[in-house]
Amino acid sequence: MDKAEALAYVSRLFDAAQAGAVLWGDKLLLKRFLEQCSRTGSQETKDGYRRELRHFTRWRDQNHPHLHLRELDPALVQDWVSLLREQVEASELMPRSFNRRISAVSALYRWASEPTRSAVTGVPRNPIPRRTGMSAPKLAKPLAESDLTSVLGVISAAKVKGSAIAARDYVMVRGSYLLGCRVSELCGLRWEDIEPLDEGGNVRLLGKGSKPRTICLTNPLRHKPQSCWRFFLASRVQALMLGLAPMILSSASFGLTRNRQRQETHSWIGSCDNHTPISLYSLITKAG
Secondary structure: OOHHHHHHHHHHHHHHHHOOOOOOOHHHHHHHHHHHOOOOOOHHHHHHHHHHHHHHHHHHHHHOOOOOHHHOOHHHHHHHHHHHHHHHHOOOOOHHHHHHHHHHHHHHHHHHOOOOOHHHHOOOOOOOOOOOOOOOOOOOOOOOHHHHHHHHHHHHHHHHOOOOOHHHHHHHHHHHHHHOOOHHHHHOOOHHHEEEEEOEEEEEEEOHHHOEEEEEOOOOOOOOHHHHHHHHHHHHHHHHHOOOOOOOOOOOEOOOOHHHHHHHHHHHHHOOOOOOOOOHHHHHHHHO
């Protein structure tokens, strides 16, 4: 922190004191941060930050119990970072976990040191050293088809027993598996987000952190065009029932000829009895 930033921080402290504001304690600081750490209000995001910050506060309690979080300077925090690196070298902590823990604590201090609230948090700057992250390759953890079948079998069994939410769970699991998306992305899917193309289609999703992304359905479902066609067929019927604009599918959509599309359509509709609602559940259960 240079001289100008230090003077500005001290000036904000005096202004806040004259206005009757008092410095937040650690509990209030963490509470306010966790309330605002997720732009979408995701409870999972809050719980994730809470877990990582708990590790940091536990280290503080063991090594510097007399200091508030706002009183930890970069030299002390560097000791904590070095301890985490030693755990990574000893294979007690994975590099991804190291990066996640560093990012969570850094996010707390960045939030607390913003000029609009630094006068009440007492945090003049972020003490986390820069360029601290470690290289951690992203490793996908795909779900095997057999595991998916087992999961869907459990859900189907619950539906037979009269579960009121089994149909919803089936749609969420099967749909997210077919599209390769999060449940939250699937719930936010709108009809205008689906774009049919020759031999496939694109689905636009609003992902984590409000970041848009597009999923191409050509290659992942090329080996199973009937399932892909039925997925969008039910989506189209559902859109008509809700009064939304229907999607016009081309004759070559998803690798099916027009005759095969007609056959799949009649086969699916014919397999639904009069008491079966036309929904994504009835579609996916018959998509095989």
